Amino acid sequence: MTVTGEPGQCESGRPYHGPPTTVTVTCCLDKHAHEVLDVELAAAASRPDGLVHAICGHVIAAAPMVAxxxxxxxxxxAVMDVRQAGSRRTG
Known part of the structure; x- marks a missing residue:
């Protein structure tokens, strides 16, 4: 598992409202590592099926996070490359 993006809070303890953070999750069906928004991963915890949606649109059945x-x-x-290029232009 890999986490990319900015932390959720500034040093002052105030919420950080920067770009969304993604987590790399490997799908046990296609065996590929997909980027999933952290808020999507958190929301999946309350769903009975536990499936998450990657930024590419793939529905993921997550492999064990220790794998x-x-x-x-x-x-x-490709989506992450476009996001990073856009943030360099606006940042």
């Missing part, structure tokens, strides 16, 4: 990441999802990687 090594699978190969990266090409579409998730």
């Amino acid at each position: 090594p990441d699978g190969p990266p999802c090409a579409l998730c990687s």
Whole structure:
């Protein structure tokens, strides 16, 4: 599991409202590591099926988080590249 993005709070303890944070989650069905928004991962905990939606649109049945990441999802990687390029232009 890999976490990317900014922390949820500033040093002052106030909430941070920066870009969404993603977590890398490997799907036990396609064996690829997908990027999932942290809020999506948190919301999945309250769902009976526990499935999460990756930023590429894939519905993930998460592999155990202690397992090594699978190969990266090409579409998730492309979405992350576009997000990072956009944040460099606006930041």
